[in-house]
Amino acid sequence: MENKRGIPIPTIKRFPSYLRLLNVFKEEGREMASATMLAEELNLKPIQVRKDISFTGIEGKPKVGFEVDKLINAIISVLGWDNATDAIIIGAGHLGSALARYEGFGSYGLRIVAAFDTAEEKWGTNVGDVPIHPFDHLHRWYIEENHVNIAVLTVPADEAQHVADQLVALGIMAIWNFAPKDIKVPSRVVLQRTDLATSFAVLSAKVKRVMESREFNEEDDSW
């Protein structure tokens, strides 16, 4: 669960929440934030927050806590969000188009520069500010000249592996896979999956349990 720099993945996953909260504090004019404050707002334990923050290299002062500005910058730097990363979207369907228009990416340093699709009627049109090009026009030189590091994969499940293979052959550094399909890439390529099914599985297993306990209670009442 640790990456090579020694920051555990769960810590990295909590950083965006810290960042959002710290930015609220900053807007409110607060200069210092304590681990206890952060923990309370985010339903975490203070010891967890202190440990997470220690990975940024920022040290708190007893009683007063951490400097909000410094902590914001340190987290942004650890996440690599201080350098805008250019990305392309592969598959300009509903999800691809929604992601192309998603304004939240800007604050993560992610810039969607183009979308590629095989559907001819989409070529030359835009989603938001993002132009859609023919997938066949995606060449190695395009990726290199435009410093595109990340491909956001929003193609149908049955095309995901084939398209990923092509992206790997074109020299892409990272693939963010939204297709409902587990794909394989060489270990030199960074792969991140955002799977709605995985997230819904957890939600739905919890809902099932709540419903069963309600049914159980209703049965109870009729005794």
Added chain:
Amino acid sequence: MENKRGIPIPTIKRFPSYLRLLNVFKEEGREMASATMLAEELNLKPIQVRKDISFTGIEGKPKVGFEVDKLINAIISVLGWDNATDAIIIGAGHLGSALARYEGFGSYGLRIVAAFDTAEEKWGTNVGDVPIHPFDHLHRWYIEENHVNIAVLTVPADEAQHVADQLVALGIMAIWNFAPKDIKVPSRVVLQRTDLATSFAVLSAKVKRVMESREFNEEDDSW
């Protein structure tokens, strides 16, 4: 990390991947699947797969493995995907509309029955097959009469908590939060967050590391 029924969350998160793969096996006409086969396809360890499957109550046979059909049904049942769950979308913006049109939900037993939005120009229109209603028309009786269990929250970050409070007051059982904001709900309400920032944080931290190691290697070459 364990829910009350004793199935660990990481196991629940892996179930959708098993399910997708088992359905491929089924289409290919395979009747049996071994833990080793599943593990190899999904880059897991066989012992992990065996442990996960043990939570479904399905037992494998030595040398031959598990019955594909039985295992599919058992996983679907554990996840609660055998009963269609009706859901509403709150906020019919880009992401909300993309989710309303997302065809993958059907296979999870999730049915989006309506979307609600405060923007008057959207009222009475449809996204895909899903009608958009005024948010003010969302009443407790609507949720009860239509057996709506889940609200998919796709409103802007600064409205998320306020809207969630209203949904809780209306008696919603579960909230699936896509807004880039950590919200608080009473413990009786099931809360699941799908946060693009969290997923991107992991990807981007990995990309940063790859880029730094490449820069390091380039510097190396110039010695």
